[in-house]
Amino acid sequence: MKKKIFSILMGAVLAASSVLLTACQGDGQQAEDVTVIEAPALAYDTAEGSTLNSVIATDELVVSFAGSGVSAAVTSGPVTLTEGPSSEADGVTTQTYTLTASDVGDYVVTFTVGEGESEETVEELNYTVVQAYPENPEFNRLQGYGQPNTGTTEANVHDPSVIEANGKFYTFSTDNMGPAFGYQVRESDALIHWEYVGVAIEGHDITGAAYKAGTGALQEVYDVLVEDENWDSKKDGETWTLWAPDVTEGADGKYWLYGCWTAEFGQGHSAIFLCKADEVTGPYVYDSMILYSYDGWPMYDGGITSNPNAIDPQIYYVGDKMFMAYGSFTGGTWSIELDPETGRRADGLEGDALLPAANTPAAERYGTRLVSGTVIEGPTINHHENVAIYEGDPAEYSESAVTYEDRYYLMGSANNLATDYNMRSFHAAASEDGSLAFVCANNDANTGDRVSGSFSWRKDADTRVPNYDFFAPGHNDMITTSDGRNIIAYHNRIGFGGGAHYLFTSSYAFTSRGDLVMNPNRYAGEAVRKIVEEEITSVSEGSYSYAAVTNNSYRQSFNGGYAKDDMILTADHKIQIGGQDAGTWIFYGDNYIYIDITEGELDGEYYGVVMPAYIEASRAGGLTISCLSGNGRNTLFLNANV
Numbered sequence: 001m002k003k004k005i006f007s008i009l010m011g012a013v014l015a016a017s018s019v020l021l022t023a024c025q026g027d028g029q030q031a032e033d034v035t036v037i038e039a040p041a042l043a044y045d046t047a048e049g050s051t052l053n054s055v056i057a058t059d060e061l062v063v064s065f066a067g068s069g070v071s072a073a074v075t076s077g078p079v080t081l082t083e084g085p086s087s088e089a090d091g092v093t094t095q096t097y098t099l100t101a102s103d104v105g106d107y108v109v110t111f112t113v114g115e116g117e118s119e120e121t122v123e124e125l126n127y128t129v130v131q132a133y134p135e136n137p138e139f140n141r142l143q144g145y146g147q148p149n150t151g152t153t154e155a156n157v158h159d160p161s162v163i164e165a166n167g168k169f170y171t172f173s174t175d176n177m178g179p180a181f182g183y184q185v186r187e188s189d190a191l192i193h194w195e196y197v198g199v200a201i202e203g204h205d206i207t208g209a210a211y212k213a214g215t216g217a218l219q220e221v222y223d224v225l226v227e228d229e230n231w232d233s234k235k236d237g238e239t240w241t242l243w244a245p246d247v248t249e250g251a252d253g254k255y256w257l258y259g260c261w262t263a264e265f266g267q268g269h270s271a272i273f274l275c276k277a278d279e280v281t282g283p284y285v286y287d288s289m290i291l292y293s294y295d296g297w298p299m300y301d302g303g304i305t306s307n308p309n310a311i312d313p314q315i316y317y318v319g320d321k322m323f324m325a326y327g328s329f330t331g332g333t334w335s336i337e338l339d340p341e342t343g344r345r346a347d348g349l350e351g352d353a354l355l356p357a358a359n360t361p362a363a364e365r366y367g368t369r370l371v372s373g374t375v376i377e378g379p380t381i382n383h384h385e386n387v388a389i390y391e392g393d394p395a396e397y398s399e400s401a402v403t404y405e406d407r408y409y410l411m412g413s414a415n416n417l418a419t420d421y422n423m424r425s426f427h428a429a430a431s432e433d434g435s436l437a438f439v440c441a442n443n444d445a446n447t448g449d450r451v452s453g454s455f456s457w458r459k460d461a462d463t464r465v466p467n468y469d470f471f472a473p474g475h476n477d478m479i480t481t482s483d484g485r486n487i488i489a490y491h492n493r494i495g496f497g498g499g500a501h502y503l504f505t506s507s508y509a510f511t512s513r514g515d516l517v518m519n520p521n522r523y524a525g526e527a528v529r530k531i532v533e534e535e536i537t538s539v540s541e542g543s544y545s546y547a548a549v550t551n552n553s554y555r556q557s558f559n560g561g562y563a564k565d566d567m568i569l570t571a572d573h574k575i576q577i578g579g580q581d582a583g584t585w586i587f588y589g590d591n592y593i594y595i596d597i598t599e600g601e602l603d604g605e606y607y608g609v610v611m612p613a614y615i616e617a618s619r620a621g622g623l624t625i626s627c628l629s630g631n632g633r634n635t636l637f638l639n640a641n642v
Helices: 219-225 362-366 533-538
Strands: 020-023 032-038 058-066 070-076 079-089 092-101 105-113 120-131 158-165 168-174 183-188 195-199 242-249 255-262 270-277 285-293 314-318 321-326 333-338 368-371 376-389 403-414 422-429 449-452 469-480 486-495 498-510 516-518 543-549 564-569 574-577 580-588 592-597 604-615 620-629 635-640
Touching: 032 120, 058 070, 070 079, 070 092, 092 105, 158 486, 168 242, 219 255, 219 270, 219 285, 242 314, 255 314, 285 333, 285 362, 314 376, 321 376, 333 376, 368 376, 368 403, 376 498, 403 469, 422 516, 449 516, 449 620, 449 635, 469 498, 498 604, 516 620, 574 592, 592 620, 604 635
Parallel strands: 158 242, 158 469, 376 469, 422 469
Antiparallel strands: 020 032, 032 058, 058 092, 070 105, 079 092, 105 120, 158 168, 168 183, 183 195, 242 255, 255 270, 270 285, 314 321, 321 333, 333 368, 376 403, 403 422, 422 449, 469 486, 486 498, 498 516, 543 564, 543 635, 564 574, 574 580, 580 592, 592 604, 604 620, 620 635
């Protein structure tokens, strides 16, 4: 299945919060059980002259084990281990170790039982000391329109979907720039640099010749759409475009691509189909029709109805059940259950049963509505276990008051693609039957929480550095990588007011209230990690640039969408803006921050996460702070002025 699997990242290493380690002693005694209670999160700053090495390079490893005789040692890597306090209750020992890093790199903690010739290894834990702040990733140059398809990097990517396979990452996207008008495939080693591979479906002939001859790659889909009254062969640039694919690994060992084709852009006459391939890059061969929407309504004449548009498919799993979320600007976001063995509809509907003549009830064809807001499109759903939730006063934070929830997060995009596109999020508790009831912090649950929208790290319109712009970002995918990094992939325009679409990736995390927030910088390999409070006021002497998304239109948003650089977070937890006291901040937990601005346009409460980031405007690694307002309507972003 598509690798969208939750894991806890601790020091850029996957370490379950409850790892069971066993071994039998040489004399046949009962096995010792060692359970990791708290894994280390070591980060090291390799920058010359840094004053933070000793602060961020030390952490604790806490384990428990039955009986006695368990020893631990670092057997390789740039880390030393010191045994700390221990306690015993009911025959179980809880042992604390202090780990100290002297450099970045992999290290191994080995647990043993017995001594001498009877010594036996219980288990080896593999960890990594991460680079504290990302180094220059040397992003590919963003060149704009006019790049040819062959050899492209991030250009001309629209509606990206990402899958991890064969030790690499692959993105599938709409090609609305031509000349292929098919699904573009790109490859990456680390989600930073991308190279064009080709098209996923061969033989999608946009001239129409193959389809008119009955030999098109998606002939069944064409035969349905061409009968639609909205099909206009003169509008080849629209009607031949395949939209918003999603790829998952199937139970049959093949890769399954879910795609969609619409009779005309802006209409509800569309089809979702399934193709399969032996290799992740294709070629993908047509398998079956999944869904067809034909309850005609023109999008732009006030005719939006309760019925969905069969486009923008995205696969997700609830337990052993497989589902497809879909929908775009009509009737909200919907979901139908699929057969995990075949990838087709679980209800068995196919072929003519999906067409108007069959008179199949809408409730059977369309499935279940997930989000009723009609302005949301491009749904993607990712599952996260043990999401930490603290609902109390940040000043009184206590780990004992934290609860943990099994959650599903849905992201979608809202408003006009060309001008004020923005990303929204919802969350839902897990359920046994697969149903998901999505909610959000925003009082208007149909709208969702604002994850991001149009803003720029430029200070004004006269500064021409377009790759600092985040303009109309959206139609994203979420993926949790095999090493536990949570990543959003999305298309973004790099110039306010227009410009080409590019593939961007950013890491994401969760506030203390369990709300999703996004790193407001391009992903550079950083790990969302434990932060030490001194970093916040030391990395850049507490000086931060800041931008806020307070409106769908950047022109009406805070400071016209541009950043300011006059915010100081002081060591005594005050916020100064423009040299004046403007509020307070509280750091709590491993990386949570609460910002209370009491003066000025940004007056309000914000809950956020402190994360490492590569700050492009400074060409240096540092800290970023990503916040969601208490009502879920606004985002506040801070970049350290490193």
